[in-house]
Amino acid sequence: MSKIQKTWEHFGEENPYFAVVTLDQFEKENLSEDVLAEFFESGSRYTETVWKEIETNLVSDFRPKRSLDFGCGVGRLSIPIARRSGELVAVDISKRMLEEAERNAVKANVNNISFVQSDDNISRVSGKFDFIHSFIVIQHIDPSIGETIFEKMIEKLEDGGIGALHLTYDHPGKRSSVLKYNLYMKLPFVFSLRNLLLQKKQEPLIPVHTYDLNKIFRILQRNGCHKCFVRFSDHGHWGIHLFFLKDHEIIF
Numbered sequence: 594m595s596k597i598q599k600t601w602e603h604f605g606e607e608n609p610y611f612a613v614v615t616l617d618q619f620e621k622e623n624l625s626e627d628v629l630a631e632f633f634e635s636g637s638r639y640t641e642t643v644w645k646e647i648e649t650n651l652v653s654d655f656r657p658k659r660s661l662d663f664g665c666g667v668g669r670l671s672i673p674i675a676r677r678s679g680e681l682v683a684v685d686i687s688k689r690m691l692e693e694a695e696r697n698a699v700k701a702n703v704n705n706i707s708f709v710q711s712d713d714n715i716s717r718v719s720g721k722f723d724f725i726h727s728f729i730v731i732q733h734i735d736p737s738i739g740e741t742i743f744e745k746m747i748e749k750l751e752d753g754g755i756g757a758l759h760l761t762y763d764h765p766g767k768r769s770s771v772l773k774y775n776l777y778m779k780l781p782f783v784f785s786l787r788n789l790l791l792q793k794k795q796e797p798l799i800p801v802h803t804y805d806l807n808k809i810f811r812i813l814q815r816n817g818c819h820k821c822f823v824r825f826s827d828h829g830h831w832g833i834h835l836f837f838l839k840d841h842e843i844i845f
């Protein structure tokens with residue numbers, strides 16, 4: 594098992610909701626039915642916004658037949674996307690996350706989702722999609738692997754299909770916090786020591802990578818995703834949410 598898979602299996606087992614949305618109320622010991630309702634409500638709101646962006650800027654009345662949610666976690670976004678799709682394939686590197694997502698789908702009475710464990714080539718995912726989606730996932734994958742996954746997903750998109758993929762490209766915070774983050778990434782024992790001193794849980798550090806946007810745009814253009822727009826995101830690291838239509842026509 595790779596180090597990154599071990600990290601996500603750890604969180605899937607120990608603290609899955611907090612690993613997805615790192616707010617104190619989603620820590621395992623704080624979970625209640627009300628807190629979980631709030632957690633899933635955030636997913637519904639997010640999905641509504643994504644649909645609004647797509648229907649305002651790319652296609653009207655968007656109703657995908659087959660959707661892919663890459664890095665599904667506990668199903669926070671897969672469930673509302675599945676409700677708007679004919680069927681959905683939910684993919685994650687962590688078996689524990691997939692199991693929890695499946696339990697949540699049953700609880701939500703959503704039965705058009707299939708669950709697939711990911712690898713570096715998403716080789717277990719077959720067939721084509723008319724919607725590919727990923728949010729706050731690619732940022733955690735080293736670009737040497739993430740760029741391949743990004744392209745494999747786009748290859749699975751049908752002509753006329755829509756993509757909504759999010760990734761990070763910069764870490765502009767205060768110099769001291771950037772230095773601290775880089776130190777923890779390079780020397781994980783320093784991060785463990787910090788957790789010990791601050792009496793925090795001994796949990797692995799979740800990496801956030803920065804992607805080269807030239808490479809990302811090259812992948813989009815060479816795969817015919819010629820109609821594309823961007824919404825920026827800021828979760829400490831700066832990111833882009835890319836929305837695109839696979840349309841091979843070049844008008845300029």
Ligand SMILES: C[S@@+](CC[C@H](N)C(=O)[O-])C[C@H]1O[C@@H](n2cnc3c(N)ncnc32)[C@H](O)[C@@H]1O
Nearest residue numbers: 601613664665666669685686687690711728730
């Ligand atoms: C921050 S969570 C986001 C979950 C979900 N997208 C959401 O917003 O609710 C990141 C998820 O990505 C998954 N993940 C990390 N690396 C992955 C990879 N290489 N392939 C597939 N999933 C991955 C993790 O297991 C975790 O469930």
